[in-house]
Amino acid sequence: MDAVEVSGVAIGVTRFSVSVDPVLLGDFDETISEIGYSRSTAIQVAMRDFLTEHKWSKEEEGVMAGAITMIYDHHVKGLGNMLTGIQHDFLDIISSTIHVHLEHDSCLEILAVKGDIKRIKELTQSLRVSRGVKQLKFSMLRI
């Protein structure tokens, strides 16, 4: 661990090396240069985002609120009905749903949720494993 000074305050930093797909690294470098980040800054921002996103998944108790955002292929047979059915099973935690017809094949749904962490996890998992759900992201905050 090396000590560096930031605004006159010494903080520790640790150097580490990672192996990464060169195409991914190329995209990464291009994007961070547009933003004006160094690799070190961008990696730290990404690590913090990752931790924020995944920390709540370790929590077993409490109440949280947030959004589940997903994109799905509405041409997958029965998927629309199944997703609606799942949402009817979680009326206790879903406050609101926004549906956007994105493209010919794709729909975007944003579910505002609030309630018991266990129930939110159950809902997220049920949606994630549904065949035809192409992407699912969540953003949760402790309340």
Ligand code: NI
């Ligand atoms: Ni749609």
